[in-house]
Amino acid sequence: MPRGGGRKSHKGRMRQFTSVDELEAQRKKDQDRRKQESSEEESSSEDESSNADINNPNRVQQKTKKISQLDEIPQAAPTELSRRQREEIAKQEAQRRYEQLHREGKTEEARSDLARLAIVRKQREEAAKKREEEKKAKEEAQAKQKTQSLNAIKASGKRSRP
Structure with a gap:
């Protein structure tokens, strides 16, 4: 059955x-x-070809210049930056200033970082001292135990001889 409800093409x-x-x-x-x-x-x-030069008002003739004349060309005044370009430059400058202050430790974030680092350093030093003390105590305990065992062996050796 054709589509379109019976309409003819x-x-x-x-x-x-x-x-x-x-x-x-x-x-x-x-x-x-x-x-x-x-x-x-x-x-x-x-x-x-002869009329082409005359008839085309948009054609710019290239002028040859000497090297000494190149220095005499007045430099174009710097163009004014758009608002977005000015904002981008200001943003970069602010970022640079902030990083400089951060390196010097003058920002709040830098102060908090330095304080946190000092706390961590102190905790690590305390942990290192504690480990060292535990190691010394363990070595002393082993040395004491060794001397006691040697004394016990000597004492038991003396008893068996008589």
Whole structure:
């Protein structure tokens, strides 16, 4: 069943076909016109080249300059920056100033970082001292135990001889 609810298609209803004779006549017209244009271009190309310089007001002639004249060219005044460019430069400058102050320890964040680092350093030192003390205590305990065991061996050796 065709789609569209029974509507008929309008495709191809008004097609027109060009006859072979009309196509040939049109082709010949185009060829004649091209021949005329090319012959006109050849004759007028010499005239146009001399008039091209005069007729084109937008053409800028390149002027040759000596090296000594290059230094004499006035430098263009610096163009004013747009608002966004000024804001971007100000933002970068503020960031640079903040980083400088931070390195010097003058910002609140830097002070809090330094205080936190001092606390951590102190805790690490205390932990290192505690480990060292525990290690010494352990070594002393082992040495004491060793001397006690040696004394016990000596004492037991003396008893067995008599």
